[in-house]
Amino acid sequence: MNPGSMRPPCESHFEGCSIIVLDVPLLFEDKMDKWTKPIVVIWFDPETQLQRLMTRDGSMEEAKSRINAQMSLDLKRSKADIVIDNISSLEALHEQFQKVLTEITKPLTCIEFMLSRNGAFLALFSTFVSVAVFKKVHEGFEHTECISPWQKTH
Numbered sequence: 001m002n003p004g005s006m007r008p009p010c011e012s013h014f015e016g017c018s019i020i021v022l023d024v025p026l027l028f029e030d031k032m033d034k035w036t037k038p039i040v041v042i043w044f045d046p047e048t049q050l051q052r053l054m055t056r057d058g059s060m061e062e063a064k065s066r067i068n069a070q071m072s073l074d075l076k077r078s079k080a081d082i083v084i085d086n087i088s089s090l091e092a093l094h095e096q097f098q099k100v101l102t103e104i105t106k107p108l109t110c111i112e113f114m115l116s117r118n119g120a121f122l123a124l125f126s127t128f129v130s131v132a133v134f135k136k137v138h139e140g141f142e143h144t145e146c147i148s149p150w151q152k153t154h
Contacts, residue, residue: 019104028071028079038081040100043073048087 012020027033044052046067053063077083082103084096113119 019101025070028076033079038104039079040082040084041073041076041080042084042086043077044086046073049073 022032022036024030024032027036027039033039049067050060050063053066054060057063057066082100084093084100086093108116114123
């Protein structure tokens with residue numbers, strides 16, 4: 001994958017977009033699955049895949065070449081977090097997509113939040129504040145004389 005093609009999603013990420021959709025046929029082959037969550041795979045049977053590619057690209061050779069360059073859809077399905085079955089109607093596909101959209105826009109669990117961009121920022125910010133407070137408190141103790149309760153004072 002061309003590194004320049006990641007620029008728009010990265011810009012969207014830093015602008016605070018809550019959902020960024022990447023359409024990457026070679027997601028697993030290019031090892032981009034490590035950087036995306038959740039992974040949604042649109043699945044259909046191999047015959048439908050070949051037929052749709054032939055409709056789009058025109059030749060059976062070209063369609064088979066594209067299929068052979070990619071990991072099998074069944075293997076992609078096994079690696080996905082969410083699978084949308086696309087062997088039915090366009091309306092059914094739209095309905096499944098709406099369910100997925102609802103699922104991925106739900107509030108995050110505590111662990112999911114800590115693994116998110118906002119959670120990482122909060123952890124980093126908390127660390128800086130904790131270090132600053134610790135330094136201030138420690139500086140205050142350096143100038144304080146510690147007297148044991150068992151020491152006699154005159």
